[in-house]
Amino acid sequence: TKWVYTFGDGEAEGRQDMRNLLGGKGANLAEMASLGLPVPPGFTITTDVCTYYYENGESYPADLNEQVEAAFAKMASIAGKRFGDPKDPLLVSVRSGARTSMPGMMDTVLNLGLNDRTVEAIAEATGDRRFAYDSYRRFIQMYSDVVLGVEHHEFEEILELYKDEKGYETDPEITAEDWQVLIEKFKERIQEQLGEPFPQEPEKQLWGAITAVFGSWRNQRAKTYRRLNNIPESWGTAVNVQAMVFGNRGDSSATGVAFTRNPSTGEKALYGEFLVNAQGEDVVAGIRTPQNISEAARIEAKSDKPSLEALMPDLYGEFIGICDKLEAHYRDMQDLEFTIEEGKLWMLQTRNGKRTARAALKIAVELANEGVISREEAVKRIDPLALDQLLHPTIDPKATRDVVAKGLPASPGAAQGEIVFDADEAEEARHEGRRVILVRIETSPEDIHGMHAAEGILTSRGGMTSHAAVVARGMGKPCVAGAGSLRIDYKAGTLSAGGKTLNKGDMITVDGATGEVLVGEVPMLKPELFDEFATLMEWADGFRRMKIRTNAETPLDARAAREFGAEGIGLSRTEHMFFEGDRIVAVREMILADDETGRRKALEKLLPMQRQDFEELFEIMAGLPVTIRLLDPPLHEFLPHGEDDIAAVAKGIGADPKKLHEKVIELTELNPMLGHRGCRLAITYPEIYEMQARAIFEAAAEAGRKTGNPVTAEIMVPLIVSKAELDILKADIVAIGEAVEKEKGVTLKYQVGTMIELPRAVLRAEEIAETAEFFSYGTNDLTQTAFGISRDDAGRFLPTYVAKGILPFDPFVSIDPEGVGELMKIATERGRKARPDIKLGICGEHGGDPSSIAFCEEVGLDYVSCSPYRVPIARLAAAQAAL
Ligand code: ADP
Numbered sequence: 057t058k059w060v061y062t063f064g065d066g067e068a069e070g071r072q073d074m075r076n077l078l079g080g081k082g083a084n085l086a087e088m089a090s091l092g093l094p095v096p097p098g099f100t101i102t103t104d105v106c107t108y109y110y111e112n113g114e115s116y117p118a119d120l121n122e123q124v125e126a127a128f129a130k131m132a133s134i135a136g137k138r139f140g141d142p143k144d145p146l147l148v149s150v151r152s153g154a155r156t157s158m159p160g161m162m163d164t165v166l167n168l169g170l171n172d173r174t175v176e177a178i179a180e181a182t183g184d185r186r187f188a189y190d191s192y193r194r195f196i197q198m199y200s201d202v203v204l205g206v207e208h209h210e211f212e213e214i215l216e217l218y219k220d221e222k223g224y225e226t227d228p229e230i231t232a233e234d235w236q237v238l239i240e241k242f243k244e245r246i247q248e249q250l251g252e253p254f255p256q257e258p259e260k261q262l263w264g265a266i267t268a269v270f271g272s273w274r275n276q277r278a279k280t281y282r283r284l285n286n287i288p289e290s291w292g293t294a295v296n297v298q299a300m301v302f303g304n305r306g307d308s309s310a311t312g313v314a315f316t317r318n319p320s321t322g323e324k325a326l327y328g329e330f331l332v333n334a335q336g337e338d339v340v341a342g343i344r345t346p347q348n349i350s351e352a353a354r355i356e357a358k359s360d361k362p363s364l365e366a367l368m369p370d371l372y373g374e375f376i377g378i379c380d381k382l383e384a385h386y387r388d389m390q391d392l393e394f395t396i397e398e399g400k401l402w403m404l405q406t407r408n409g410k411r412t413a414r415a416a417l418k419i420a421v422e423l424a425n426e427g428v429i430s431r432e433e434a435v436k437r438i439d440p441l442a443l444d445q446l447l448h449p450t451i452d453p454k455a456t457r458d459v460v461a462k463g464l465p466a467s468p469g470a471a472q473g474e475i476v477f478d479a480d481e482a483e484e485a486r487h488e489g490r491r492v493i494l495v496r497i498e499t500s501p502e503d504i505h506g507m508h509a510a511e512g513i514l515t516s517r518g519g520m521t522s523h524a525a526v527v528a529r530g531m532g533k534p535c536v537a538g539a540g541s542l543r544i545d546y547k548a549g550t551l552s553a554g555g556k557t558l559n560k561g562d563m564i565t566v567d568g569a570t571g572e573v574l575v576g577e578v579p580m581l582k583p584e585l586f587d588e589f590a591t592l593m594e595w596a597d598g599f600r601r602m603k604i605r606t607n608a609e610t611p612l613d614a615r616a617a618r619e620f621g622a623e624g625i626g627l628s629r630t631e632h633m634f635f636e637g638d639r640i641v642a643v644r645e646m647i648l649a650d651d652e653t654g655r656r657k658a659l660e661k662l663l664p665m666q667r668q669d670f671e672e673l674f675e676i677m678a679g680l681p682v683t684i685r686l687l688d689p690p691l692h693e694f695l696p697h698g699e700d701d702i703a704a705v706a707k708g709i710g711a712d713p714k715k716l717h718e719k720v721i722e723l724t725e726l727n728p729m730l731g732h733r734g735c736r737l738a739i740t741y742p743e744i745y746e747m748q749a750r751a752i753f754e755a756a757a758e759a760g761r762k763t764g765n766p767v768t769a770e771i772m773v774p775l776i777v778s779k780a781e782l783d784i785l786k787a788d789i790v791a792i793g794e795a796v797e798k799e800k801g802v803t804l805k806y807q808v809g810t811m812i813e814l815p816r817a818v819l820r821a822e823e824i825a826e827t828a829e830f831f832s833y834g835t836n837d838l839t840q841t842a843f844g845i846s847r848d849d850a851g852r853f854l855p856t857y858v859a860k861g862i863l864p865f866d867p868f869v870s871i872d873p874e875g876v877g878e879l880m881k882i883a884t885e886r887g888r889k890a891r892p893d894i895k896l897g898i899c900g901e902h903g904g905d906p907s908s909i910a911f912c913e914e915v916g917l918d919y920v921s922c923s924p925y926r927v928p929i930a931r932l933a934a935a936q937a938a939l
Pocket residue numbers: 096148149150151152159160161162164166298299300301302335336337393394395404405
């Protein structure tokens with residue numbers, strides 16, 4: 057087996073499309089080398105080795121060593137140096153790289169190969185003793201941390217003590233000789249901690265680092281990240297070994313990161329940061345404030361530090377050329393790492409850049425307009441779920457802004473919540489239903505769970521490419537980073553700036569669009585749709601086959617859904633209307649009535665209210681189809697529970713509390729989900745559906761007259777298991793329809809159909825379709841009844857099923873294609889046998905889930921229906937499913 061792939065000097069064994077084997081970083085390093093870009097030589101150990109390693113008790117394939125040696129020799133010969141050479145030693149980095157980038161999750165070791173001898177050689181070769189010893193101590197610290205498990209603070213302690221002794225204020229005052237002394241102290245500390253010395257042999261260092269990278273695939277941070285991002289454990293990571301280049305060799309050296317387009321807004325302008333005389337992660341770590349790469353960005357940021365464009369115009373030109381080349385080659389916005397060593401530019405990484413949903417849309421639409429990609433491709437590139445980010449609130453421009461501090465607008469959207477300083481606390485607060493803003497000096501991978509739990513993130517240190525910023529953008533969370541004027545005191549639990557001090561628990565608002573931090577709960581606005589969003593949606597609409605409807609019962613939701621592009625209502629749950637205002641009184645009166653006459657009297661009171669509801673919905677939907685589901689839940693849901701409530705309600709409706717109590721007991725069911733609900737209510741009390749049908753028809757007649765748009769009403773009967781049930785109920789409904797037509801002198805356009813939400817209905821779908829004019833898959837109940845799992849109780853065990861791999865995902869979130877999905881297919885096939893043109897839709901929660909939508913396309917449904925805010929997601933997902 058080939059375990060190792062080399063790259064460098066204008067050629068490579070690997071390719072861009074080998075990311076599964078080489079990891080993203082390795083595949084792209086190979087590709088860049090093949091493109092002739094300046095990439096330091098190196099090689100990639102494949103993800104297969106990682107898999108092998110874990111499957112074989114953490115050991116390596118027998119022939120790996122030999123392949124690594126050969127690749128190493130090739131790298132060394134291209135670099136013109138030798139590992140451990142006492143004159144001109146080769147130093148390398150050992151870099152992790154999974155298939156998809158896992159920012160900050162895995163560990164990289166730089167300057168590997170340094171030891172007591174090679175450090176002297178470096179000092180001599182470069183004529184810079186300070187550089188050499190500074191590199192050596194960095195390596196010792198990094199290697200100890202990542203490979204040996206000796207924590208950073210051990211060295212910080214020694215360093216601080218030493219600086220105090222010498223009376224130094226800052227690191228640059230430390231001389232080469234000082235570092236030499238410090239390195240000896242560092243090594244002593246390591247010996248103390250581990251009982252063995254810091255490894256001096258480069259070979260040993262190399263294998264230590266390689267093993268640490270493979271080992272880090274299963275560290276806690278990586279596991280958390282994978283869990284949150286649905287990355288399978290089985291993928292594994294690759295390891296890249298690469299010759300070092302040095303950005304920290306004085307003022308003609310530098311290191312930086314850049315995006316070929318703005319990752320926040322999507323604007324077509326190079327966007328990046330760099331530091332002169334610095335190495336590797338210094339830019340991201342937020343220790344020094346980085347400088348802008350382009351002059352335009354510097355001016356916009358009002359920075360007084362010179363740009364790369366101004367400092368090194370030739371190199372800037374070369375860099376821009378490479379950016380353009382890479383963007384054209386990958387046909388997407390790139391995220392790049394580069395280093396300049398004494399005036400020579402080196403590329404260290406490229407990948408498709410992470411971006412906000414807003415930027416993703418803008419970039420996709422612009423790339424399509426530039427002719428780089430097709431419109432189909434643009435539509436395919438947007439993650440439907442990411443659109444959620446665009447539906448984030450912003451701060452009301454009319455609100456008074458009590459600004460305490462300003463940082464960088466690191467991730468868009470506004471968020472508000474209580475101040476918390478600790479990731480665990482953020483998570484706890486979230487569990488208690490409190491909204492929080494996680495406030496940190498800077499964040500690290502250990503804070504991920506807290507960032508997830510928080511509404512937004514605020515840091516006092518770090519740039520646009522700091523950990524907080526990158527991770528927040530990925531999560532779609534508002535983030536303000538690097539608010540330098542903030543003083544954060546973790547111990548005291550305070551945050552102060554501009555003469556104000558806020559405490560843990562105080563409300564703040566962060567504005568990821570402006571970088572402002574505001575005191576209190578500032579009024580916010582609903583998100584606004586922008587041009588590229590509309591354009592992409594329009595393109596998507598052109599590709600999709602299924603219609604998108606919404607689940608709505610209030611005028612507010614119905615209007616919002618229309619604005620988001622809903623093409624009708626797929627589910628209007630009439631029971632929700634029964635709770636509005638004092639309707640519940642009439643509902644209870646109906647339930648408490650002793651006989652049909654009493655019930656009819658109470659229903660008489662509900663009729664005008666229901667008619668009003670439906671009329672509004674019909675008017676808003678202006679001729680688009682509106683599906684109204686007749687009463688579904690068991691009646692006891694409308695009754696009070698508990699002694700006090702019963703007494704209060706009895707008083708309110710003038711009923712005898714004892715009678716009310718008896719009624720509550722009488723209606724109590726052992727298993728209400730499978731009890732007297734849905735159409736079963738109307739089989740026993742036909743007058744309930746009769747009232748609702750009348751309300752629908754009268755409203756349809758009225759709305760049709762008012763708007764001039766004939767109403768398309770779809771009356772949906774829930775919980776059907778047999779044709780016989782539906783025959784009875786449909787006959788009642790049709791009779792009412794005829795009566796209303798006669799009374800009003802109109803012709804009504806309507807259909808009577810059913811939910812398919814019980815397995816028996818699936819099996820009898822053919823005969824049910826003889827009566828039903830449409831089917832709507834109620835996948836919530838269908839999932840409950842197919843699995844025999846109550847959704848409300850599933851939380852206790854379903855996560856374990858997913859964790860143990862028994863189920864690939866929660867079937868209440870995405871349709872289980874093998875079981876529930878199979879049922880949908882059966883019902884579709886049988887239903888169509890009886891009625892070839894039967895209209896088919898879905899109205900369960902799954903209607904807003906992209907993978908379920910893809911499944912619905914496969915089954916050939918006519919529409920999906922989802923909550924209003926999911927409508928754009930569904931439009932895009934339906935288009936992708938059709939492409
Ligand atoms: P991450 O995945 O966390 O970005 P990387 O492997 O990309 O980790 O490396 C971390 C930092 O070290 C980056 O800034 C990278 O550019 C730098 N780096 C990695 N390898 C080298 C090298 N051979 N020479 C110089 N800098 C390097």
